[in-house]
Amino acid sequence: MNVTVFGTGYVGLVQAAVLAEAGHRVTCIDIDENKIERLKQGHIPIFEPGLEPLVKRNNESGNLSFSTNAAEGVAHGDLIFIAVGTPPDEDGSADLQYVLTVARTIAKHMSGKKYIINKSTVPVGTADKVREEVIHTLQERDALNLEFDVISNPEFLKEGSAVADCMKPDRIIIGTSEQASERKMRQLYAPFNRNHDKVIVMDVRSAELAKYAANCMLATKISFMNEMAVIADRVGADIESVRQGIGSDPRIGYHFIYPGIGYGGSCFPKDVQALKTTATKLGIEPKILNAVEERNHTQKHYLLEKVVERYGKDLSDKTFALWGLSFKPNTDDMREAPARVLMENLWAMGANVRVFDPEAMHECERIYGNRDDMQLCGTRDSALSGADALLIATEWQQFKSLDSNTVKNSLREPVVFDGRNLYAPTDMAAAGFEYYCVGRPQ
Numbered sequence: 001m002n003v004t005v006f007g008t009g010y011v012g013l014v015q016a017a018v019l020a021e022a023g024h025r026v027t028c029i030d031i032d033e034n035k036i037e038r039l040k041q042g043h044i045p046i047f048e049p050g051l052e053p054l055v056k057r058n059n060e061s062g063n064l065s066f067s068t069n070a071a072e073g074v075a076h077g078d079l080i081f082i083a084v085g086t087p088p089d090e091d092g093s094a095d096l097q098y099v100l101t102v103a104r105t106i107a108k109h110m111s112g113k114k115y116i117i118n119k120s121t122v123p124v125g126t127a128d129k130v131r132e133e134v135i136h137t138l139q140e141r142d143a144l145n146l147e148f149d150v151i152s153n154p155e156f157l158k159e160g161s162a163v164a165d166c167m168k169p170d171r172i173i174i175g176t177s178e179q180a181s182e183r184k185m186r187q188l189y190a191p192f193n194r195n196h197d198k199v200i201v202m203d204v205r206s207a208e209l210a211k212y213a214a215n216c217m218l219a220t221k222i223s224f225m226n227e228m229a230v231i232a233d234r235v236g237a238d239i240e241s242v243r244q245g246i247g248s249d250p251r252i253g254y255h256f257i258y259p260g261i262g263y264g265g266s267c268f269p270k271d272v273q274a275l276k277t278t279a280t281k282l283g284i285e286p287k288i289l290n291a292v293e294e295r296n297h298t299q300k301h302y303l304l305e306k307v308v309e310r311y312g313k314d315l316s317d318k319t320f321a322l323w324g325l326s327f328k329p330n331t332d333d334m335r336e337a338p339a340r341v342l343m344e345n346l347w348a349m350g351a352n353v354r355v356f357d358p359e360a361m362h363e364c365e366r367i368y369g370n371r372d373d374m375q376l377c378g379t380r381d382s383a384l385s386g387a388d389a390l391l392i393a394t395e396w397q398q399f400k401s402l403d404s405n406t407v408k409n410s411l412r413e414p415v416v417f418d419g420r421n422l423y424a425p426t427d428m429a430a431a432g433f434e435y436y437c438v439g440r441p442q
């Protein structure tokens with residue numbers, strides 16, 4: 001099938017590459033000329049395992065192409081994805097200006113039936129707004145005879161495993177009330193829907209809300225566990241035992257109940273905020289969402305509180321090694337990363353921070369530039385050198401085994417603050433460490 005994807009961000013690019021790999025002919029359109037030029041040459045703007053070879057292979061085979069020419073893009077695809085950004089605007093609601101601009105562009109150039117698919121995470125009611133925008137532009141062209149449908153097809157990929165998530169989706173939600181649209185979408189996703197039917201068809205508004213409900217439910221699980229961890233710390237319980245104890249109940253499950261120093265990334269914080277705003281505008285007080293957000297905010301300061309308890313508020317003569325900058329492993333994304341809150345507060349208290357991350361060093365430099373109180377270190381071991389303590393903010397695989405001797409020999413004192421509970425407190429004590437983690441007794 002001929003498919004066009006507007007927006008070569010995370011969602012658009014991964015979706016386009018995966019659809020091309022399945023044999024569809026996909027064109028990606030973006031207004032950023034530089035980005036499109038680089039994509040044509042096989043340069044991927046993000047770090048995502050497996051994406052680069054996929055893009056290169058399909059670019060070379062001709063199944064995947066890149067362009068800034070919107071008219072060509074509209075002519076190419078019967079199915080047109082809108083996968084542009086929806087950043088939060090001042091009041092926390094999703095800013096739809098880019099989505100609606102694409103809607104107008106499609107209506108301006110279309111000459112036959114188009115299936116317009118909302119892939120961006122957009123508030124309930126956006127499909128109707130896109131529909132209105134298209135009708136308005138067609139009216140201006142005196143072309144109301146042209147047929148179209150607006151379908152909601154939310155994306156559930158996770159950064160770091162985006163290609164795999166897209167290749168093997170848990171579910172494919174299709175929001176439409178038109179049978180022709182359902183048929184087209186089933187045809188499009190047939191290569192990903194082989195062994196059992198993963199397609200769930202529903203009305204547009206339910207599909208739009210399902211996306212927010214999924215992310216907010218996951219954020220709720222995390223904030224709940226983070227609160228339990230704080231309680232565990234105070235009552236002398238071990239949150240690891242609690243996690244296993246409750247996870248064994250299939251109604252609760254083991255997924256997404258790992259406590260830590262808060263969730264980050266581009267999705268959970270933005271989506272919780274956006275759904276809160278939607279609810280508030282409708283006169284509903286979003287009590288659970290408020291609590292989820294508040295706990296997450298507090299949790300991002302939790303490791304810092306332990307540092308302050310240990311050293312006091314004046315950290316001007318202290319140097320800390322910080323392992324992990326990205327908001328989670330397998331990505332270089334530092335948006336809303338707990339490491340940032342930690343680092344910025346340490347600086348505010350006068351500390352010096354030696355940082356290391358397997359992928360996010362460039363991103364860190366881009367965000368913070370050159371500062372006297374931050375050293376960008378090339379390896380995890382060099383970050384330790386001469387530091388008063390080690391702090392861990394992201395659970396990268398390579399941090400999970402600790403070479404006790406190297407760490408002890410490099411640090412001034414054997415002190416570790418672990419925001420991701422990577423090590424067993426008993427092992428750390430036996431190795432001679434003063435070990436602080438989240439919700440586990442020392």
Ligand code: UGA
Binds near residue numbers: 327
């Ligand atoms: C999230 C959802 O998991 C995807 O299903 C969704 O498609 C995506 O948002 C989106 O809306 O685009 P993502 O933000 O990439 O994906 O990352 P997650 O793996 O969900 O992690 C989010 C945050 O939660 C991370 O900071 C992670 O460290 C934290 N987390 C996760 C915990 O603190 N504990 C857990 O048990 C799990």
